[in-house]
Amino acid sequence: MKKYSMIMSWSEEDQAYIISVPELPGCMADGKTPEEAVRNAEEVIELWIESAREDGEEIPEPKFFNSVSV
Numbered sequence: 001m002k003k004y005s006m007i008m009s010w011s012e013e014d015q016a017y018i019i020s021v022p023e024l025p026g027c028m029a030d031g032k033t034p035e036e037a038v039r040n041a042e043e044v045i046e047l048w049i050e051s052a053r054e055d056g057e058e059i060p061e062p063k064f065f066n067s068v069s070v
Contacts (some may be wrong), residue, residue: 004062006041008034023060024048 006019014030017037021027021044029044031037052059 002062004045006038008037021045021048023063 004021004023006021008017008019010016011018011030016030016032017034019029019031019037019041021041024045027041027044027048029037029040031040049059
């Protein structure tokens with residue numbers, strides 16, 4: 001599987017770690033721990049790609065980000 005960038009944040013409202021995948025619109029996951037959130041995101045990425053293939057949509061290539069903003 002290709003490695004896509006993940007952005008993780010804490011949601012006080014949900015009491016969970018939220019991950020978004022910038023290259024894949026709408027691709028998000030959550031988890032009670034950072035590790036669980038990443039595992040869930042990896043599963044969601046696979047499902048996103050599978051769905052895009054089935055629909056004949058283009059699958060974006062992973063991008064590399066050189067900096068981190070806080």
